[in-house]
Amino acid sequence: MAAVLPVGSDLSGAMNRFLKTILEKDIVDAVLMPMKVPSGDSFAWIIMSDSSIVDDAEAMAPVMPVQGARALRSLTRKGEGSIRVLALMRPCEIRAAIELSKLGQVKTENLILAAYDCPGAVPMDSFVSDPSSGEDLFRKMLAGEDVSAGEVKPSCTSCVEFSMTDADLHFGHFGLGGTEVLLIPGSPKGMEILEALELPADRETSIWDEAVRKRREKQVASRDAAFEETGENIRGVQGMLNVFADCISCRNCRAACPICYCRLCHFESETAKQDPNSRLDSAVTRGGISLPADRMLFHTGRMTHMSLSCVSCGQCSDACPADIPVAQVFSFVADRTQKAFEYSAGRNDGDPLPLRSFMKSELSGIHEMVSDAEPGGHAHE
């Protein structure tokens, strides 16, 4: 069940008015949402306590410059703040925030996480070069009009978690023809907001449910096709090397990733430095190695470290100057590693991180290597 928010002429505007109201009524102390930068070619995260500033903000921005979870991390990594902040973000940003909260990097106690039905994002590079066409394109996407897949951020064309997540409050608008928005509470915190506004959650949601289901079907099909293509491209050492052959080791993919939060990445640390002669030895024994070294080790290492929490937001691809489909590869791998532990990153705040939870008896195929070893038959005194 949901409450209903009437929409006048524009969807984003109606959401802005809602946010303004909850600020004016002191239901929350501040709102975190995107605002267009002065040059007009990008958006920044602004946390605002003055409701008049909300007029200049944009509930749903066409682009995704900084992953919202990174903004939340910069706000709360030292602990929760003392004021209540509502953060309005895309579903993948909320999912990343939930992962970061499990990893101790975001504190959600005083945050109200709000998401909306996301129609996808416009790639950063095309938006920067032509903001007004980018905005037109995004309006079409919001209205559900067909746009060509090449114009949308590649991760968005295969995103299957584009709607309600584990957020406290969700703005559902798919299938409603732009005339109203459903306010769907996802937690007691979300419910409290509706109660404080005296908005009864009494509308049933079947039209919206159906629209989301239909869209998901389409998205699942295009994700499966994308996975198939990626799977073929990266199969075998040679495939993987070819995909990353253009990599200039700038590490932008890691810097843009919401999940890579380590203060000092291994690959930047002293431990990663190697004695020159050991590099030269490798060059001699292998006939040749490429420099800077450790390019593949960086990508495969990052994969093993964070793929269980990858939310497939596509920020890594967007940040890559060499046009490498980093996110496609990482989502492909993440899909498999998460499935192995029946986990889905950010989907549910209550699901423990797979590496923190284990069962005493599981994964037996992993370590039975001496055929006559008795399971559990150990002689440890």
Added chain:
Amino acid sequence: MSEWQPRILAILCNWCSYAGADLAGVSRIQYPPSIRVIRVPCSGRVDQLFILKSLQSGFDGVLVSGCHPGDCHYISGNYVARRKFALLKPLLEFIGIEPDRVQFSWISAGEGERFAEVITKITEDVRKLGPSKRLVKKT
């Protein structure tokens, strides 16, 4: 003696497998001279990167060995290690590294015999596979 010998990195938990290796030595049990040992405080300390790095550095195989389930001195390090390993294994296979090159086992301090068996087994498995050429770009 010019036959190719596999080089295998054995990453052993201090409390069990490392002591098992010691017992094998003290008891003069024979096993192939194929391993180089790194001692870690617990199998839970082994990051997937250690394994990738050893392969990249030219080892032909990697063995990680910790305490039997229930016996980890830090209670659960070996269970976590098993999950990390389960995560790495399919990735290695996907990028074309033969599954037998990287193995995981439990060996206790009292199992000198078993230590020798495990080393013999991985050495033979790797010998069959031949020198590691993977993670090396062929031009």
